[in-house]
Amino acid sequence: MELNIPEGINYECTGCGKCCSGWSVPLTQEDYERIASIDWGALSPDLKDKKLFRALKTHEKLNTPYTHAINPESTGQCPFLKNNLCFIHSQFGASVKPAICQLFPYSFNETPEGVFATVSFISRGAIFNAGRSLIEQREYLKTKYAEFQKLFPNHHPNWSQLKLSSNVPLSWSEYSEIEKPLLALMKDPAKSIEDKFMEGSRYLDSVLHERLTKQEKVDGRPGCKSTYVGKPKQTYLNRWDKILFLTLYKKYFPMDKQRAKGYGQLNLNAASFIKGSFNTSQYDKLIVAADDLAWSGVDDQVKDLINRFFYSHVFAKLYFGAGFGQLSLIAGFNHLALTVALLKLKVRQNAKCRLQSKINLDDAVSAVVQLEKSLGELRISPYGAAILELLLGRQQRIERILSLS
Numbered sequence: 001m002e003l004n005i006p007e008g009i010n011y012e013c014t015g016c017g018k019c020c021s022g023w024s025v026p027l028t029q030e031d032y033e034r035i036a037s038i039d040w041g042a043l044s045p046d047l048k049d050k051k052l053f054r055a056l057k058t059h060e061k062l063n064t065p066y067t068h069a070i071n072p073e074s075t076g077q078c079p080f081l082k083n084n085l086c087f088i089h090s091q092f093g094a095s096v097k098p099a100i101c102q103l104f105p106y107s108f109n110e111t112p113e114g115v116f117a118t119v120s121f122i123s124r125g126a127i128f129n130a131g132r133s134l135i136e137q138r139e140y141l142k143t144k145y146a147e148f149q150k151l152f153p154n155h156h157p158n159w160s161q162l163k164l165s166s167n168v169p170l171s172w173s174e175y176s177e178i179e180k181p182l183l184a185l186m187k188d189p190a191k192s193i194e195d196k197f198m199e200g201s202r203y204l205d206s207v208l209h210e211r212l213t214k215q216e217k218v219d220g221r222p223g224c225k226s227t228y229v230g231k232p233k234q235t236y237l238n239r240w241d242k243i244l245f246l247t248l249y250k251k252y253f254p255m256d257k258q259r260a261k262g263y264g265q266l267n268l269n270a271a272s273f274i275k276g277s278f279n280t281s282q283y284d285k286l287i288v289a290a291d292d293l294a295w296s297g298v299d300d301q302v303k304d305l306i307n308r309f310f311y312s313h314v315f316a317k318l319y320f321g322a323g324f325g326q327l328s329l330i331a332g333f334n335h336l337a338l339t340v341a342l343l344k345l346k347v348r349q350n351a352k353c354r355l356q357s358k359i360n361l362d363d364a365v366s367a368v369v370q371l372e373k374s375l376g377e378l379r380i381s382p383y384g385a386a387i388l389e390l391l392l393g394r395q396q397r398i399e400r401i402l403s404l405s
């Protein structure tokens, strides 16, 4: 299979050990059998009598290659991390570590058009764009992909249900053509991240309009009028904008106490939105609390990090279809656009927590790492996906939220 590698993304391990904290490591059945059969308590007293692993529930396993997870410490750290080193690795070598840790931070997304590689922005090496570009590491990436195939032999993402919007099917070749301008837009250094997503969202809206108009001519079914009017119709967010924003903000950037306790436990379902609908006043409080921090003054390093993060997700197709909750292309792209606004708010909140009046790179780093973890662990129920399709199906909402973020 052809290996596709994104431009402008570098990676080298910085040896900081931070990748092993703040998330719960999922295990394949083989990982579990290999690692759980070792008497860890005999090797290290602090691992004695600890419940190190848990089985995933049926819905947690769905569409994943995983069956179990490592229970993190109450601090969020992996119990096998000692003095910034992996205890499994130091005792038994790299090949005994969980498959995901052996491959980390490389990720490989198999599609009908080849494999799309990138790196996880949980890693500080990826965050800081350290080392050589992934393109220069092509040969090494090929060896990592061979390992990926060996470690996940039965994991083949299902791209057969591809849709343009909730009820408009899309073939892979149609998608490929639609995606070219989107990727060019995401790479454009002259545009701000907000403009990239607003233009991308408008472009997809026009593709949908064209598709439905053609359909109307062929089979007489009613098409749709493009509702884009050049500027957001409102200069304030409506109730549903706020419910969507607040629900996802709390999901992706939880307070420590509300953080999901393990892999597969971060769920987006109908109940998440119902809860969010009772609390829209919290949205105003959140915004007001961060309002006096100007985004326009953020430095180029922060902008570069955010641009690379979103480009990586679009390039590697980690935002729709089998890459993200089987969402349609439009809902998936608009969801990613919305996360730009959520991320900007979180960066501001981080600066506020430091009692600073100016955003710095650390504020952005911790927000990007948290968002990457949340998006990677999120499980979207069928009702959750239906609500996202409904609320993110058209671009005016994105236009409003991004222009006010």
Ligand code: SF4
Residues within 6 Å of the ligand: 019, 020, 021, 025, 078, 079, 080, 081, 082, 085, 086, 087, 088, 089, 097, 098, 101
């Ligand atoms: S198993 Fe080892 S490499 Fe994986 S998260 Fe834990 S300490 Fe890190």
